[in-house]
Amino acid sequence: MAQKRKKASREKVSSTRTKKLSLTSADTEHFKQMLLEKRREILINVNEFEEEALKKSRMDAAGDLSSMPIHMADIGTDNYEQEFALGLMDNERKLLKEIDEALERTEQQTYGTCEGTGKPIPKARLEAQPWAKYCIEYARMLEQGLVQEE
DSSP states (O other): OOOHHHHHHHHHHHHHHHHHSSEEEEEEEEHHHHHHHHHHHHHHHHHHHHHHOOOHHHHHHHHHHOEEEEEEEEHHHHHHHHHHHHHHHHHHHHHHHHHHHHHHHHHHHHBBBBBTTTTTOHHHHHOOOTOOOSHHHHHHHTTTSOOOOO
């Protein structure tokens, strides 16, 4: 009799955990709004990076109106800063792509499901990284090279 109660309570806990992991339509809408806000923020950042990185000349960038020769170290610094800004823009564009894919998953009603295992992605992971397409376990396996990303 005690074993039957234990088994029944385990099943109840198990079904409760499953319910907590699956997303409601309100949860999905919450994460969609988070994604849209992050997308807006990134677009602003990318535009600022573009303006800064793609200035026409050093004189325009510095507001320097003199015709004094430019020191080689200054040119090197400018080139480094431009490359750095372009690298940041590239990272932001990759993140934008991931966010757009997550928004597409919300439309297809597959958002919150790990693309590697098919299991629900915990809400805590989605709160931290709403564009996540893998559960933590599968993401770790990807990082360790145990599975290949498709």
